[in-house]
Amino acid sequence: MDDLWQFTSNKISVKCGNLVELKELKDLEIFFKEESLIASNRELYLPTFENN
Numbered sequence: 001m002d003d004l005w006q007f008t009s010n011k012i013s014v015k016c017g018n019l020v021e022l023k024e025l026k027d028l029e030i031f032f033k034e035e036s037l038i039a040s041n042r043e044l045y046l047p048t049f050e051n052n
Contacts, residue, residue: 001036005029 009029012020 001033004036005032008032 009025012025012028
């Protein structure tokens with residue numbers, strides 16, 4: 001996941017570097033890593049449905 005974030009942050013810096021502040025990039029990193037944790041543990045966050 002760290003490699004994916006590094007790739008993503010580099011793309012943002014290259015394309016939008018002068019428009020994005022460091023705090024915004026840090027906030028986005030936190031969000032990005034939280035979402036990856038949720039996506040990797042879907043069974044913890046999604047309800048299960050029983051077959052009736």
